[in-house]
Structure formats: structure tokens, C-alpha cells
Amino acid sequence: MKILVIRFSSMGDIIYTTPVVRCLKKQIPGAEVHFLTKPAFKYIYDNNPYVDKLLLLKPTLSATIQEIKAENYDYIIDLHNNLRTTLIKLRTGIHSSTYKKQAVKKWLSLKFKLKLIPPVHLVDRYLKTVKFLGVINDNQPIDYYIKAEHQLSELLPASHQKGYIAFVIGATHFTKRMPNDKITSICRQLNRPVVLLGGNDVKSNGDIIATAIGPSVYNACGITSLDESVFLVSQAKSIIGFDTGLTHIAEAFNKPIVSIWGGTVPDLLGVQPYMVKDVLVTGIEISCRPCSKFGLEKCPLGHFKCMNDIVDDDIVNFSNK
Known part of the structure; x- marks a missing residue:
């Protein structure tokens, strides 16, 4: 066939x-x-x-x-x-x-x-x-195959090579991404070094966050290739990320994942973390959410409460386990 x-x-x-x-x-x-x-x-x-x-x-x-x-x-x-x-x-x-x-x-x-x-x-x-x-669900995770051999020593500073949290700060649309000050607040409370991941579009965001916190945060946004970023996700102790491709790819490696949702919601799209044992899906219930199916370039009401009002504690406690 x-x-x-x-x-x-x-x-x-x-x-x-x-x-x-x-x-x-x-x-x-x-x-x-x-x-x-x-x-x-x-x-x-x-x-x-x-x-x-x-x-x-x-x-x-x-x-x-x-x-x-x-x-x-x-x-x-x-x-x-x-x-x-x-x-x-x-x-x-x-x-x-x-x-x-x-x-x-x-x-x-x-x-x-x-x-x-x-x-x-x-x-x-x-x-x-x-x-x-006659095909049925085998109840196994998604598949993703890293294309090349990579070494942590070639991609990260020595301070991050013995264990880190990967924070995927990129996403296509603004309403899927947390503001820099919220990410900074979370990173300050994490008990492991942090590697920020994303494309060139969020490199300046990563620079702001890393500068505010210091050497415990390494900004790899716009520096690592996609394959290298996937490798870094696969080697992380845990992952924090938004509704974006790299966060979904991370599910292939069955690491603890915090999936943060702002203006979009997982139930509408059906794309919450799949077959991952240890997951925290977080977002707040407010009347204007969801404001779109796939994300927008700005908050339609200007307050961006769906991200600004998310409490750090659950994310931090989950990631610090």
C-alpha cells in the first residue's frame, strides 16, 4: 500500500x-x-x-x-x-x-x-x-530527529554546561510572547542557569533580559541554528516556552515543560503538550481571551493582561523541581 x-x-x-x-x-x-x-x-x-x-x-x-x-x-x-x-x-x-x-x-x-x-x-x-x-494511536510522543552532532561545549559557556533551563522566548506574534520584564522576573527566581532561545527577531529582547540579570542567563537567540536550538532543548533539565514551534518540538524529548499561553488558548487549537509526562500548562481566565486563534501583533485592548497578570509562582516552582 x-x-x-x-x-x-x-x-x-x-x-x-x-x-x-x-x-x-x-x-x-x-x-x-x-x-x-x-x-x-x-x-x-x-x-x-x-x-x-x-x-x-x-x-x-x-x-x-x-x-x-x-x-x-x-x-x-x-x-x-x-x-x-x-x-x-x-x-x-x-x-x-x-x-x-x-x-x-x-x-x-x-x-x-x-x-x-x-x-x-x-x-x-x-x-x-x-x-x-485500522490504524490506532500508539500513545508515543511526537518524532523529531536532530540533524547533526553537537556539543554543549561548543554552544554554551562553561557555567551552563552542567545543567540549565531552556526558555523559548520567541513566537511569531506579540500576543503569544511574554513581556521582557515578566521573563526577567521569572528568570531571577530560577535555581539553574537559563538559556534563552529564539530567532533574530527576539535577539534584542534576549539581550535586555540577559543584561538585567547577569551571567546566569545566556542569550542564544539569533546565535544558534534551529538544529542547535533543538539540541539545546533536548539537553535541558526543563523547558519554559510559549505557543511556538520550538516549544512543540521540545515535546519529542519528554522533558518537563511549562507551556505558557497568552492571547491564544490550547483547547481551541488542540496543541497542548502531547505525551509529555511532566507538564504545566498555564494561562489566566479573562473575558477577552482568546482574542485570536493564531496570535496578533498587539493586544486589542491595550492592557495585555493575559500575559502581564500570569503569576510567576507556579512557573518558578515547577521549573525549580
């Missing part, structure tokens, strides 16, 4: 497809499993032993469809469910099963602050698409 699994974006959503691919490969005898995504997300499936071939979205949809037709798939598992995947299914005529986004319920939940979406993880929602093949 030859199966194509499709998910184009984003990082977190693709990370949560890995249990589906693994279960297909391991539970269907002789299955050949291919995965189609955007070139920007190729790294998520690099080195993954459960994917026989990785296809990348071409500049034109027609070229992608021609490649799909040439592979003679038995099934398409559509985990994206958008216009492009609909056209792919129509124009190839391949038997398919499609992830149900529950878009109307999500919109109503967001607009009217209703709880219409059952608290079912995205992985379990994805796995419903392969139930017809």
Missing part, C-alpha cells in the same frame, strides 16, 4: 503529523509512506525513518499534481484541508481521507467565547483520518 500524507504548514501543525506517519508505517504491513509539505518545512521530516519519500510543494500546483500522479498512490491522507489540497484530490482522483478542521465551531468559539471544541489533541484529530485503515 502506497500512501501520501499532506500538510503544508505551519511548524507546530506539521510536528503533530509525525505520530500519524509513524503509526501508518508501523501498523500497515509493507506500507510505503510519503509526505508532502512546503520546502520551508522540509527539516521537520529530515532523517525521519518512517517516511520513505519526502515531496516538496513545487512553484506551481500543476507540477506538484503531476508528481503525485506519477507515484500511483493508493490513498491520500489530507491533514491540511485547504483549497490546494482539495484541488490535488480532485485532479488526481486518488482515494482520500481528510482532516476535519471544525472551522465554524472554532470561529464561534473565538467570536462568542464559547467552548464548542472538545478538548481533543490535534494528533488525535489527525488520527481519525486513518482510522479506516
